[in-house]
Amino acid sequence: MRYSLKILGQYISGKWSEDKIEHWLRILGLNPLLVKEGDDVFIELEIPSNRGDLLSAFGIVRALAPCTGIEPGYPEIDLQQRSSRTMLVEITSPEDCFLYAGRVIESVSVEPSSGWLKERVLCAGFRSVNNVVDITNLVFWEYGQPLHAFDLDRLEEKIVVRRAEDGEEITTLDGTKRHLNRDVLVISDSEKPVAIAGIMGGLNSEVGYHTKNIFIESAFFNPVRIRRGSKYLGMATDASARFEKGTARSLVVSALDRCCALINQLCGGNTGPVCVAGSLSSEKRVIYLSIEKISEYLGCEIPEDFAVNTLKKLGCSVESGHNMLKITVPDIRNDLELDVDVIEEMAKYWGYDKIPESMPVASVSPSVSAREYSRLEALKDIFVQLGFNEVINLGLGCEPEFLYPEDENIEIVNPLSRNYAFLRRSMMSGLLQNIQENYNRKIQSLSIFEIGNIYRKTGSGFTEEPTAGIAVMNKYSLYSFKGIVEYILKKIGSSINSQRMSKQKNGVVIEFLQNNKRAGILLLPRSDLLKKYGIEDQEILLAEVMLKDFVETGFPETVYKAPSRTMPVKRDLSLVVPNSVNWEKVEEMLFNNIPMLEKIEIFDIYRGKNIPEKFTGIAVSLTFHNPDSNLTKQDIEKIVGNVLEMMQKNFSIILRQ
């Protein structure tokens, strides 16, 4: 909202200065911005959406009254009723229109505006149309009550306020044909819609220079109805913006009379009696509030006379007794409903900065926390210790996810663009994009992780699951990367009982299963997938670890084992292992049959020279340990002999020559 100080000044009685007004508008939270234009100063204000009353000159002046000593200078309305012509007005949708009033004015001369009218209308931010329309706009600006002028001779018989029929049409004043439905409230005559109620007039009843007789409308609509109509039609006007925020019954006739008086003064014509449908009398809103509650709520003593004076200046009537205020609120202040709303007014006019700061007095109670946050944060630290950089992606993507084809896509109904139209169902596409963009920035190798939610559709709604995404480029071999994934799985307490490998459209997938449930997944992407990202020549590995169980259970406790008094013995073996062998089974067999075997660690994996095709060279370090007595060289030789024999017999694993 924009106000010319020069024009606004004409609606103020009392002494005022630019600085004082700016200062208080700021204190009241309206964020004034002063812009000098020629010899005038314009104030731009941010009006909160619950303060429709501030979308008017008198509203602004009234808001400044308690703190600046100024008062609204209401104009004297000298309306002579010189005609007896009326218009039949009818409301068929009383839940949408609470009050509809109008007056006929005969024999007006519609002309271009001039002089002070034109100046004020332009300063108020309107386009000057003609004297009649400009007057309705000026009075709207003064009172905050939108008004509309119809060409009376183009209205048939009567005015009806009703819902539009599905399929009904109207061409509005901006020349656009509008298709209406039952959501839209219209003003119609006995035959056709002549305006979209509260939003814009119809071209078929427009006031122009040929117009002789007019009908001025002033109404009080249900804000919800105007909002729905405006949303449905995609039309927002000054009037609809005002009506949406709630106008007031008390404004209807006073603004109408001010408008008609101005028209008579500037355009001539004879005004008829007021024609009304709906009730003129407004129910009084009363709020009870004790002075103590104000102080208790704000933590600051507010004197009673300050409270009473402020409220009176705001247009409330206040009765006080027994420390209790009975406050009757003017209907234009529809934001004042509860005692706390009045307390806010007290705080504003007292000044937020004058309220002291005092730390709350609270009983010592253990802080209740959900554990997810701290667990996920601790996991981030583990990734960083492993040398991974944290990334954060939007979680919105352009293409349906490639990893879990069985799941349904989640599409945003009203996306910003096709690039951000889907919710991610996997972390991997985001990470691939990160790799692509960094590769394009000449980053040669990287290791990144992201912890965030992935989303899934369920029967009745959606689920979101915390997940860790891991990705490397030119950094780790498959087995080193797999080792990292396995380490993370172990760290978060997933006990993996089996791994399943499968070839899928996008590459080789290794699933880490805990009781047949997927706990993690590793992808060796196929080069045609990488090609889409322009990184097909890079060594890229991706993985995802499900954290849903982890955030509930947390890290497994570390159980202390006393270091043994006897010494373990290590033996390294260089093995040639057929690729068909499931290494897990080898380990399982050895642990089951060799009681002194404590640990098997793989420290090298190689293929190629000296290793026949379809075989892999695996260098393992076996740790043997007898807690009761130290193992002798002879003991070890015997055990290792057993190990080799068992591996050869059961898996055709031989010692490398």
Added chain:
Amino acid sequence: MCDEKSLENLEKVVEGAVKELEEMKDSSELEQWRIKYFGRKGIFASITSSIPRLSSELRPAAGTKINSAKKQLTRMFEEKLNILQKKKSPEVDVNFTIPGIVPERASLHPITLVSREIVAIFQKLGFGIHTGPEIETDFYNFEALNMPEDHPARDMWDTFYLDEKKRFLLRTHTSPVQVRVMQKISPPLRIIAIGKTFRRDAFDASHSPVFHQVEGLMVDTGITFSNLKAVLVFFLKELFGSGVRVRFLPSYFPFTEPSAEISISCVICDGKGCQTCGNAGWLEILGAGMVHPEVFRKSGVECKNITGFAFGAGIERIAMLKYGIDDIRQFYLNDMRFLRQFG
């Protein structure tokens, strides 16, 4: 065994010792040499011990001779020692002006770093940490926050919807966590929540359709607006330094009453006015207010005398001010050259 003769031999001894010293190659040989000549049972010890046996007129001259030989050999020994040690410590030849090799290091995302800083501040005051879903329902995102259907304030948050009926949406703020926590846990409550939020705002230097928020809530008997001020001033001074000035002005949120907008004196220009603060000298940093009675009602908190305050802030905005980042999009480009700066 030591007599005048051996004293006469002193010159020869010195001559031999010097020759041996010249041939020394390492410090252990040198040590052997030292023991041979100057050890407890070394040659000089025995020569010295023979002095008393000399005639009294010869004694002073002999003493002087022996001493000067000792001095000469000791000096030569130290010189040799120095040379050998220098050979042994190669770092003397290193150029220390060449910088060291920086270890490869990994980093947390700046959003995580700032979030942790915020969490740590509120933990000092005994606040717990909660989370809530990113996919919300209309009830939690709007209705329970005193914004029934058709409420004009809903326009303050442009929303992404997941179904045509607009029942499911991506939360536009972390405030729904307030309601979820109050439904689960009865007051007294002191909590914060951190998480992703979504608004249908196109990308520009200061807008992103996805960003992070921190939400706070304190509910107890007799919580006042003055308490709100104290807690938030403490928070902002911990976060931006004790020199920062804090300004409270009225604002409007449907879920708080009274509502406040909180600004800090510009951290770039200290309030003098610059590009960052749009010459205002102040930076808006928090929205806050006293919990609206309707929010308590919708959350099932019905006790009398229970009051509370709530607040919310954008993490990216705080991170931008802390690190001097001038474009919010940086957070989501995940450019390693950006991320590695926080390691």
